[in-house]
Amino acid sequence: MTTINGLVIDLLQNILSRLPAFPFASADCVSCYWNDVCDRVLSRPKLSSACLSNASLQVAVEGVLNKVLSEPIRPQFAIASTSHLSDLQEITSKLSSKVPVIINHSCGIIGRDAITDEFKEVYYTRWKNGEKGIMLTVGFVPGLKVKSISFPRQIEDPKTFVIDQFVTDIWEFSTSVSGHRSPACIMIFSVVTSCERSMFPRICVGVTKRRIHSFGKEEAKWMTSLVFHRILPNFGGDEFLHVDGVGIKTGDTFRYYCADSNTARSSVSNLLRSFKQRSVNGSDNREVSGGLIFTSHLRHMPLLGRPNADSSAFLENFPGVTFGGTICPEEIGRGYLIAQ
Template identity: 30%
Template sequence: MIINVSEGVIGRDVRTDQFVEVQWEVTEEEDHGAVSPEQASRGIMLTVGFFPGLKARIVPLLFQHKGRRILLVDDFVMDIKESASAVSDSASPAGIILFADRKTDIKPVLQTIEYAFPEETFIVGDGGSKFLYRSGSRNNITRTPDSSCAAVALIFARDRNRPLGTGETQFHVMLSTGISPVGYTYRAVSVKCNKSSTWLTASRETLLEHLDGQAILEDIYDELGDRIQYPAFYIGVTKRRRCSVGMESVRRMQFHEFHEVLGGNEEYLFVNSIGIKTGEPFHFYMSDSKAALSSCNKVSDNLRQLKLDCDCRNNHVSDGGCFCNKRKVFGGIIFSCCGRGDSFFGHPGVDSSPFLNNFPGVSFGGTYCAGEIGRGNLKLYDQDNEEGGLIHCSQHVYSAVYLVMSYCPPPTPQQ
């Protein structure tokens, strides 16, 4: 069991039976702890699921809290593999739902997970929340007295001992983006880091001199002109990293990671989080409700195609097997950015509409979060790598991640 303290809930209200998207309105008193949790306006989204042919396990990501905070990422990945191997014929799970503490920089963890597991393993979740968990399984995971939990993974592994006649549960991940690129491509020149932010200067191809934070932001404002309507700004940094787990071979991989722009002055551009190196290219992005709405429509089209595929298979009869009225979508989960919702789109229900319009009556729900996780690559943002090679992108901003589940029973002999 995992309890995730989110930024809001998406689901069907038990009192009215109406589907709602509710974001918490945190007052100044609540933010400073003057209001107790019992007095605050909140709600609960309860998700209970059964996945035929799969086993679920909970695996924590621990960190050493004595001295410098060190995430035990290699141990985390090996624990996931061992948990999957204990019940499955594969060390790679079918999927991972990940919840990370908001104090944890989940980016390097996602890099290692991307290296460790094949593309078929789905990865979704909330990269900036609070959580509690309790596991009833007897995993061989030992927590030492000087370690604490930084994240927790709910993994799904194919059951090697599944009962005869059990079909296959399939997962489909889709992403609605909510940002648009703006301005030039820059390269980091002078980079300084503290515990939670990065200060940098940059260069761009058409200029010889280095640009400070104020000059970079003026470039962006000039590019936007009168389109500035107080958007949130981010830089998307393309990073090359050497990845490995334990004694496994090292592989060079590329990642596109977002850092929120905090501001700039006549010396530096300030962005949140760390992990940017000198020479790495980056591009500016801004929150964009029109792009998000267009992306939601694409998700709806993809779900409509999934529905048509299910209908097509359900009406198909092959030699020795009948598939009539068999395969169907039975549930969906959404992780949506807390920056979206009614105030972002101008009207409610946008993020939930792609699923509800295509699968009315099917169980669906989720949460608003700060750092939505959805395994993918840079092509999700309609961009390609000019230098070639795949660029992974697993944590997003102003996006909505959809995990859709379908079930296909085994073929039965034709009567």
């Protein structure tokens, strides 16, 4: 039989789960009993996101803040993708000073409108008409510790950025915070000067490189990686392959990459469909609580005219799940078809 105490807990949980973020935070501090109930409300990972376009960036910021904080959440991190890199102090002032806030210059935004709740993809050409846009995502994952690390705004010589030292620093920091050398996730954002880059097709060669190296006190060993070089327009004929960058020599093994929007979308759809099927049939105990998308505006160009072209695969497989993101000048990530 259900006890009175059980009914009280269920009733209190029902009430607290309807509170906006700030009243929920206050309720969290009432007592240990209420804190335990709040923990039950937020026992699973949660994303809260919204986007908005407006002639006034301040109005857009206020709109997305009101939306993402209209439900219970304990913000652990916030990602703001905006059309204009300006002072967004209102976001940091509304959240705790301990919450890392990443502000990303975007070529477009993807998500649900803070006013109409309509899912949309807003491309940067619309912002040329005077509108300003922002996409804000606030995340909470029980037990996760989030830290943001900033680098100099400009690196005069890219060769001075030592990736090995960067990885070592990440390992050392992760170990000091969590006791585990490898973090659960690394997200890297970089600043670009313009969304309007060369519209030449993104055709690349990936050159296989092998070298002996070690991290920290580990024993030195052979490491294999791909170094990507963009193929330049060949104005001198088809006899030679003109490649951007240095480090390629005769005899190097390389793979040839040509960007294809349909292949990219199909691979994402297959991946999400497979993930959904494994979750439904019980072969995979992971559950989708939300999603972030980072898509290239260069791939977005040939898909213009199709509604929600980049996000449709996620919306079809996980309707009702919080999902949003940004249209980037470029993206970095591990490939699905080729794990590089």
